[in-house]
Amino acid sequence: MRYRKVKKIEEKLSALGYGCWGISGPSFWDGTTDDDSIKTIRKAVSEGINFFDVAPVYGFGHAEEVLGKAVKGMRNDIFIATKCGLVWDQQNRISNCLEPESIRREIEASLRRLQTDRVDLYQLHWPDPRVDIEKTMDAVNDLKKAGMIRYIGLSNFSLALAERAMKVSDIVSMQGLYNMLERNPKSYHNIPLEYAVEKEVLPFVKRNEMAFFPYSPLFQGLLTGTFDLERKNFSSSDVRSANPKLSGPDFEKYYSVAKELKAISEEIGKPLSQIAINWLLHHEEVTSIIAGAQNIAQLEQNLGAVEWEIDDGLYGRIETLIKNSGIDL
Ligand SMILES: NC(=O)c1ccc[n+]([C@@H]2O[C@H](COP(=O)([O-])OP(=O)(O)OC[C@H]3O[C@@H](n4cnc5c(N)ncnc54)[C@H](OP(=O)(O)O)[C@@H]3O)[C@@H](O)[C@H]2O)c1
Secondary structure, eight states: OOEEOOTTOSSOEESBOEEOGGGSOTTTSTTOOHHHHHHHHHHHHHTTOOEEEOOTTTTTTHHHHHHHHHTTTOGGGOEEEEEESEEEOTTOOEEEOOOHHHHHHHHHHHHHHHTOSOEEEEEEOSOOTTSOHHHHHHHHHHHHHTTSEEEEEEESOOHHHHHHHHHHSOEEEEEEEOBTTBSSOSEETTEEOOOOIIIIIHHHHHHTTOEEEEESTTGGGGGGTOOOGGGGOOOTTSGGGGOHHHHSTHHHHHHHHHHHHHHHHHHHTOOHHHHHHHHHHTSTTOOOBOOOOSSHHHHHHHHGGGGSOOOHHHHHHHHHHHHTTTOOO
16 A cells, blocks of 8 residues: 655545445445445555545445444554535435534434544534534634544535634644546536635645545546446446536536547556546645545455556546546536
8 A cells, every 4th residue: 555644634645535425324325235345444454554544424424434444453554534514304305504402412322323432533524605614613712622533524515614614723634525527526416616726726725735635536437438328327326426517417527438448448447436446646736535435346456456556648648648538617
């Protein structure tokens, strides 16, 4: 494993991390079983992966429970990053909430589900425009003082809001949508994004010596070369059916670039997923790539990425292909 270090975080974090949305359970992600998820997580730890990104809302608590179960007895070997700020009601309707009382309830539930006494990185999942960020940060600072969380991070935050949060709390990381084909995306699952990763967030994290965690690094599976045009039909319960870039008119455009990238991957004898991971690692601001993996075979393929690097020639070829494809970068 390769590791990356940022000034604001004590531990070195594995360049390949593990994203836990896909372990939310079979009613959220097609083809998932808890048994496979647990085996995959344990294999990940044994291969040196120490960074795990999860959230309460993934499977409405289920992903945190599965992660807690899988890493029992290995707690000190791993760095757990969970989140707060997306809550759900009895009908499982999700809403944004960064009210202090809600955050206090959320952390207690997360610690219980994760079977731990502390979260290493607590990230605000999405902004909540109804609550002053200063009030939220005061509450999160209290959790840190109480030893329930070690570090504070932001996810899906604009730089303007991040700068306000930084006046109240020590922010160590940013998380945002970033992969070869989505570099400064304007939306995610139809939610408008108020940040541009490549243009603004990467320079920002570098300037502030923070970590950056790119989410959906494999474009939810498109950049693994396993999709075909029919694959746009996920089951209606699979969360990816709500990604218009994988199911709407945009899909054919993204699919056609992925197909050309796959041809390059076959020519050089490396899986497309490894190219997608290595393309991200080519950017020094990227700390840990939180790729999802549904089973050990996928994980092993992704792990292979850290055994080689993209050279300038290959990088240039990929850039030319993508920039000439007409997709909005
Ligand atoms: N902060 C946020 O708002 C936010 C938003 C989204 C995600 N995230 C985080 O980012 C993590 C990763 O993002 P993501 O889950 O959206 O997608 P991703 O990592 O881009 O894609 C993961 C999916 O790709 C497929 N895959 C992975 N490796 C493969 C391989 N070697 N061969 C074939 N297929 C492979 C698997 O799905 P299939 O086999 O089912 O195709 C897997 O679940 C999440 O788990 C979560 O922790 C955060």
